[in-house]
Amino acid sequence: VDRLRAAVPSWFGLVRVDGLLDGAWKTIAFFFVYDFFYYGFHRLQHRWPFLWSQHKLHHSEESLNATTTFRHHWLEDLLRVFLIVLPMSMAFDLKPASAGAAAFVVGLWPVFIHANLRLHLGPFARVIAGPQGQRIHHSVEPAHLDRNLAAFFPLWDQLFGTYHHPRRD
Secondary structure (H helix, E strand, O other): OHHHHHHOHHHOOOOOOOOHHHHHHHHHHHHHHHHHHHHHHHHHHHHOHHHHHHHOOHHHOOOOOHHHHHOOOHHHHHHHHHHHHHHHHHHOOOOHHHHHHHHHHHHHHHHHHHOOOOOOOHHHHHOOOOHHHHHHHHOOOHHHOOOOOOOOOOHHHHHOOOOOOOOOO
16 A cells, blocks of 8 residues: 555545544544445445345345344455445545554444344434344345445435335334
């Protein structure tokens, strides 16, 4: 990465922020932008046969639970690193500690949303992705197919017509 930064410095640090409060905004912006690209890639996984042939392994779980998070084709994570994580790290010029913290959250959040929890987030379900929305995503009911693709913010699903609001039960 250092060699790439030296060769093309304009690719790094598109989002410049200093200070603690600004750092909090940078963190929120990072996850918001990350989720936009994650949503796009995830949508492609459901639409393109080549990507679906890999992603359908994740959807083959019959009983959604936290371990479903880790049921992926090996190529899926590799593509995500090169198509989402690396460009995001460059755009936000993340230092190793910040990149590690972001990777920690990006890695643990799917465990939460795939958990076998009857946790409905109420009105916040339209703002933050949760387990009930993820149940819909993994549902085999025709009304639920290709719905709730965002990882963090259902806003992307709402904007692009793929949102299905979870009922309380």
